[in-house]
Amino acid sequence: MASFAAAETKGHGTNVRDATLRVSPGMNAEKLIRLERGRDLVILEQSNLDNQPWVKVYATIPQEERAPREITGWTTANGIVTASVPNGDQIIFGEAVDSENQAEQRGGRKGAAQDAMRLYYRLTEIFPNSSLAGESLWRSADIRWQLEKQDVLSRPSAREMDPDLRNPMDDRLMKEISKKYPHTRWSDLASYDLIDNKLCGEWKGLSKCPEKESDIYEHYAHEHPQSPKAAEALYNAAWRQAALVDIYRINNENDKVGNARKKASALAQEIASQYGSQGDWKPRALDLIYKLEQNVPVYGPQPE
Known part of the structure; x- marks a missing residue:
């Protein structure tokens, strides 16, 4: 030290x-x-x-x-x-990473996630010009977001269709990232987390929620094509369109099935062609296309 x-x-x-x-x-x-x-x-x-x-x-x-x-x-x-300690930003970042790892371990140090959240944020205050500042602000905001999300989803209101009927996660720090570090990896990630506040709790077998959510995810992917979450967002949009195929069929809205199937296939094909090297999203997209072609349900009761 x-x-x-x-x-x-x-x-x-x-x-x-x-x-x-x-x-x-x-x-x-x-x-x-x-x-x-x-x-x-x-x-x-x-x-x-x-x-x-x-x-x-x-x-x-x-x-x-x-x-x-x-x-x-x-x-x-x-x-x-x-600020006068040599390599102070890296020291704080290193301890924050260690604390984050502790939080993920079974039997890890109690309160380690909160420790990491505070340390990352302190780095941005003490070393605002550090090359680690943007990532640190994102990591701090994401830990806070996930802790709040865990609490929000544990409440009965989390099962409501309308997201406005539950307490939202505090979005101030996420918006601060977008303001301080626009058009960066960190603002892309912050914008993706913000989608959580717009998602329904339960769909209850109706088409309203997946229609809205598919549009939100598709819009994100096309607004943030370089985001680490772009392929995931497209998959979420495609899967919801595939789910709509089943929902429309179950609800006897057969006139809408064809468009949903076409949209789901197009989005999945976009993943396969543009994000083939990003993780496992291409094989998952191809699996979704196969199920659509073979009329394999992705939502609701599965036929024997």
């Missing part, structure tokens, strides 16, 4: 390890609070005690549905990264 000695007083920083805030320097001083990784810190003073560097910090800790908690105290300087 790079030395903290060069860090400027009143510098903005964050902690890449859990830290204990105390009323004064020294391991025997009274404890105030435990600071998880990635907290927003302002360095107020520096001191040395028993040949160990200490810093007095002002910490801001957000609280749900309440004003942020603001607290001042002392902690050991090791593990505190400010």
Whole structure:
């Protein structure tokens, strides 16, 4: 870890390890609070005690549905990264990635996803000109989005057809990405996540939702052709058109079946021809085309 000695007083920083805030320097001083990784810190003073560097910090800790908690105290300087620390952006990014990996492991560190979310965001604040800033803002926003999505989908309102009948995921950070990093990989990914707020909960066997969702995904793919999510968006559009073939048939709207089948095949063929090297989307598209040609249902009860 790079030395903290060069860090400027009143510098903005964050902690890449859990830290204990105390009323004064020294391991025997009274404890105030435990600071998880990635907290927003302002360095107020520096001191040395028993040949160990200490810093007095002002910490801001957000609280749900309440004003942020603001607290001042002392902690050991090791593990505190400010803009003056060499390779500080990479250090924060590395710890964020490690935390993200912890969150994905069975039995991983509790709160690791939130640690990663905070660390990525701190990097963008402390090192706004870093080559990692755009990706870090995206990663922070996506972790927050997925955590909120998990909560939203656990509620009864998640089963409603109309997405307006459930609480949406907070889209402010995603929109910030599009504003700060327009026409980039990160704004493309942010725009894709935003589609979640427009999707129905359950279709309930009706055509309204898949018709709307297919249009949304197709529009995204054509507006963001270079996006890492372009092929996936086209597949989602094609699959919904294929599902409409079955829905129209079940609901005796046979006059609409042909157009849906044609649209689904065209979208799937677009994937196969334009995104053949992107993951497994080409074989999945060809599978969908085969099912359409063979009248194999993709939605609803499967015939024996």
